[in-house]
Amino acid sequence: xxxxxxxxxxxxxxxxERRASPRTxxxxxxxxxxxxxxxxxxxxETVTVTSLSKLSAGDVRAWLAYLRxxxxxxxxxxxxxxxxxxxxxxxxxxxxxxxxxxAIALVRGPRVRPGAPRPISEDQASGLxxxxxxxxxxxxxxxxxxxAVLTLLYGCGxxxxxxxxxxxxxxxxxxxxxxxGKGSKTRLVPVLPAVREAVDAYLAEVPFAxxxxxxxxxxxxxxxLSPRHVQAMVQLLRSRxxxxxxxxxxxxRHSFATHLLGAGADLRSIQELLGHASLSTTQxxxxxDAAALLSAYSAAHPHA
Numbered sequence: 001x002x003x004x005x006x007x008x009x010x011x012x013x014x015x016x017e018r019r020a021s022p023r024t025x026x027x028x029x030x031x032x033x034x035x036x037x038x039x040x041x042x043x044x045e046t047v048t049v050t051s052l053s054k055l056s057a058g059d060v061r062a063w064l065a066y067l068r069x070x071x072x073x074x075x076x077x078x079x080x081x082x083x084x085x086x087x088x089x090x091x092x093x094x095x096x097x098x099x100x101x102x103a104i105a106l107v108r109g110p111r112v113r114p115g116a117p118r119p120i121s122e123d124q125a126s127g128l129x130x131x132x133x134x135x136x137x138x139x140x141x142x143x144x145x146x147x148a149v150l151t152l153l154y155g156c157g158x159x160x161x162x163x164x165x166x167x168x169x170x171x172x173x174x175x176x177x178x179x180x181g182k183g184s185k186t187r188l189v190p191v192l193p194a195v196r197e198a199v200d201a202y203l204a205e206v207p208f209a210x211x212x213x214x215x216x217x218x219x220x221x222x223x224x225l226s227p228r229h230v231q232a233m234v235q236l237l238r239s240r241x242x243x244x245x246x247x248x249x250x251x252x253r254h255s256f257a258t259h260l261l262g263a264g265a266d267l268r269s270i271q272e273l274l275g276h277a278s279l280s281t282t283q284x285x286x287x288x289d290a291a292a293l294l295s296a297y298s299a300a301h302p303h304a
Contacts, residue, residue: 003047031085053099057106076110083109118246119255141205148202155195157256160227168210181275
């Protein structure tokens with residue numbers, strides 16, 4: 001079997017068995033296609049599953065060096081993501097096509113220092129949540145929907161995909177909301193009264209009949225609301241409010257965690273609320289809180 005046919009089987013596996021997102025499929029598919037194209041020139045032959053199993057660590061490092069060169073070299077973070085995709089591809093070749101390659105485990109990607117999250121302030125978050133309701137040109141139900149989505153993301157610390165995954169049967173919301181996040185990991189998040197009220201206000205105005213298992217949040221024509229709509233909506237709102245480009249829907253999740261930490265919440269609790277598999281991921285928020293503390297000190301202390 002040639003490598004491109006194996007790539008097609010792998011992407012089908014990711015889509016139907018692993019339920020990977022369209023964005024992940026696109027990124028992984030592109031990385032594998034680029035990998036195979038490089039190897040054909042590097043090896044001087046059509047790449048097959050057998051030849052993939054015989055690659056040396058040096059061959060894979062040559063591919064990484066190729067990605068670091070040229071007019072558009074990849075950043076360390078992008079290189080790390082590409083290598084992660086190829087490792088997943090080779091794991092599939094090993095488990096499904098009986099073509100293991102132990103040399104892949106010998107290849108190390110570039111060291112990537114995770115950047116600190118970029119939250120917005122509490123006042124900025126409040127302004128962002130209130131702004132949809134101040135537009136007289138929008139349908140009332142659309143404004144209520146946008147307010148409900150943003151309040152949910154900030155009030156519960158959800159990813160966009162998690163907020164938009166809610167069904168009609170999930171409301172009215174109780175004191176706790178069960179969320180299935182990355183890696184099909186389930187967590188319980190508390191629901192603030194403000195979140196419950198915003199979702200109830202939307203539900204009272206939405207003009208569509210919602211079946212129990214249908215998406216809760218709807219687009220203008222009745223289909224499921226897409227992440228792109230939420231991103232475009234926040235981009236419009238932040239331009240009205242004069243907020244920085246870092247004020248994205250995901251920044252509301254970062255702000256949720258940072259504001260909780262600043263109010264005295266412990267890291268373990270925040271880890272559970274965000275659904276992080278590792279505490280080290282959550283610890284990035286301590287950098288943000290420390291930076292805010294130093295900024296406030298510099299602004300307020302007479303001898304700073």
